[in-house]
Amino acid sequence: MGVWTRVPRGMRDRLTGVLPEWWWSWLHQLREIDVDREWQGGAILRAAHPSLAAPTTGLAALRAAELRVHSQNGEDGILAYLLDRIGPTTRDVVEFGIGDGTECCAANLVLTFGWSAHLLEANADDARAAAAFYAERAGDRVHVDHTAVEPDTVDALLSQHVSPVFDLLSLDIDGNDYWVLEALGAVRPRVIVVEYNASFGPERSVTIPYTRGFDRYAAHASGFYHGASVTALARLGQRKGYVLAGCDSRGTNAFLVDAGAASSAGIEAVSPAEAFAPLFERAHLSVEEQFRQIAHLPLAEV
Ligand SMILES: C[S@@+](CC[C@H](N)C(=O)[O-])C[C@H]1O[C@@H](n2cnc3c(N)ncnc32)[C@H](O)[C@@H]1O
Secondary structure: OHHHHHOOHHHHHHHHHHOOHHHHHHHHHOOHHHHHHHHHHHHHHHHHOHHHOOOOOHHHHHHHOOOOOOOOOOHHHHHHHHHHHHOOOOOEEEEEOOOOOOOOHHHHHHHOOOOEEEEEEOOHHHHHHHHHHHHHHHHHHEEEEEOOOOOOOHHHHHHOOOOOEEEEEEEOOOOOHHHHHHHOOOOEEEEEEEEOOHHHOOOOOEEOOOOOOOOHHHHOOOOOOOOEOHHHHHHHHHHOOEEEEEEOOOOOEEEEEEHHHHHHHOOOOOOHHHHOOOOHHHOOOOHHHHHHHHOOOOOEEO
């Protein structure tokens, strides 16, 4: 990245305009190799030499826990950190939007820690692949449903499968995430990890309006128009009795913890502006440049 940022700004803008969006995302994803090495090496050294570690709290402690085993970014480490702090109870996870199941937030808890999971995926091929993946590795601890979760179905889908209070909900459906979370009422996860849309910036409190069966690439070719801002999700969480414990450093997920559990564990609320990170994969554009591409599309202020 150092080389790229030394290219004069005007030339960078011209190149950005000529090359397709996917090329830039792919280029930025190459940086994952270095990030993963840092996470892994850092975690091993901290575990081997705990006396060296300066005390950290709040967002710094959450980010120091980042580690990727099966998650898209450092969510595996952050979730292990938060769940260990509050203490697990049911040891089960529900996840909406798992792709083929090999890269998602539930995978590490299921495969490393032996948790049970209920996984929902709207794409038939992906749901089938995920069912086969977990049948082989986790047997009947994991149940995969080929279903599109919507605000009017979320309660019925969940109350059949989990106890009224359970440990973790992960939500990454690239669209109506806010509306599904808002509608959830029949059961209560103790921790929620939900994807936010960093292209909306740290200040706006917005979500896409609800459209059944929303498809982000059909809505806008950039793929930047989906989901909700971190502030919208933090406010929704607050209304439902959760604190924002932080966001991962790659601008993908917000971590909400039940306020009672957070207070007992000494986990403090972080402001959305402090927690916000720009999305790593869109780093060739500033956050405001990303927003300008989709600024003509409707948003709901929440
Ligand atoms: C970005 S991918 C999730 C990737 C995965 N969570 C990860 O961390 O890499 C979003 C997934 O959500 C699924 N999806 C979209 N809308 C959905 C819905 N309403 N219910 C369930 N799954 C949905 C898509 O088919 C897609 O596989």
